[in-house]
Amino acid sequence: MLVLSFSVLAEPTMPVIKIASLRLPATESGWTGNRDRIAALMEELHADVIVVQDVSQANGGSNPACWLGSRLKYSCDFISADRPSQPDRHGHAVLSRLTTLEDAVTLLHGDLAPSAAGMQRLELQRARLNLYAATMRPADNTPIARGHQAADLRSWMDATNDGLPSLIVGDFAAPTEELVRQLPGFQPARRNPSMRHGDARSRNGNDEHGMDVLYQVRSFADIRQQPIELPAGDSSEAQRLGGMATLRLTRAVPADANEEAQAAPQTP
Structure with a gap:
């Protein structure tokens, strides 16, 4: 007979x-012809957060990622380095x-066209965590340019994380070993180098x-990774389409920790 202690x-x-x-x-045809099926697939997977890469938004047109978010009843935060006044904008979106307790945006510089990174402070069952969303693919795709973007992201995270558990969701041109060196303390959920849509092949002949x-x-333990695939249609x-990581928090900070600290009686 197994007896558990009171502490366990x-x-x-x-x-x-x-x-x-x-x-x-x-x-356009690939999206409009499959968006209902994609929405049904994502509704079944029931992710807490969906980060969508390579989102294009035309002036006066709909944003595909935000359409998906609306269909799933998720919030949508479109993150772009392009000015809101531009007729066509490109970026990524967090659904x-x-x-969301806080959010912020910054630029990652690596060449003449910086990319945008976003941060959302989220509440997960009364615990707080930071989710950073980034696309780190400088046009001048060299180790120096990639290193500049990684340094910008690290500095911004150091200034904004407030000591909370943090995640980075993104699309990375750097090879895996370089990426891990650039972002110490972070582990890729998918440990093997990957490529577009999960194929073991690089866009540029490198192990991106x-x-x-x-x-x-x-702060996290890796539970599961799974591909996200849209089944064949007629x-x-x-x-x-991508992948999903399931992670368990191992170091939680309550959402009301600061309020509790302020309310606690002070020792004279």
């Missing part, structure tokens, strides 16, 4: 978060069904890492 029985269960990283079909979720090893082949 009383140990709280740490919250779990599911993060999906997607790239939607690039052509979330969690409560591709889309992934990087988690802070002192007139289309099966499509790899």
Whole structure:
């Protein structure tokens, strides 16, 4: 007979978060012809957060990622380095069904065309965590340019993380070994180098890492990774859209920790 101690029985269960990283079909016909099926697939997966890469928004037109967010009843935060006044904007989007406590945007410089990175402070079962979303693919795709973008991201995270558990969801041109060196303390959920849509092949002939979720090893435990694939339709082949990582928090900071600290009586 197994007997558990009171300390084990009383140990709280740490919250779990599911993060999906997607790239939607690039052509208008590919998107409009499959968007209902993609929405149904994502509704079934029930991710807490969905980060969508390579999002294009035409002036006066709909944003595919935000359409998906609206369909799923998720919030949508479109992150772009292009000015809102530009007729066509490109970037990535964060869709979330969690409560957002704070958000912010910065630029990552690596060449003449900086990219934008976003941060959302989320509440997960009363615990707080930071989710950073980035596209680190400088046009001048060299180790120096990639290093500049990584340095910008590290500096911004140091200034904004407030000591909370943090994740980075993005699309990375750097090879895996370089990426891990650039972002110390973070582990890729998908450990092998990857490429577009998950194929073991690089766009430029290099071992680029591709889309992934990087988690802070002192704050999260890796539970599961799974591909996100759209099954073949009547007139289309099966499509790899991205992947989803399921992670468990191992170091939680309550959402009301600062309020509790302020309310606690001070020792004279």
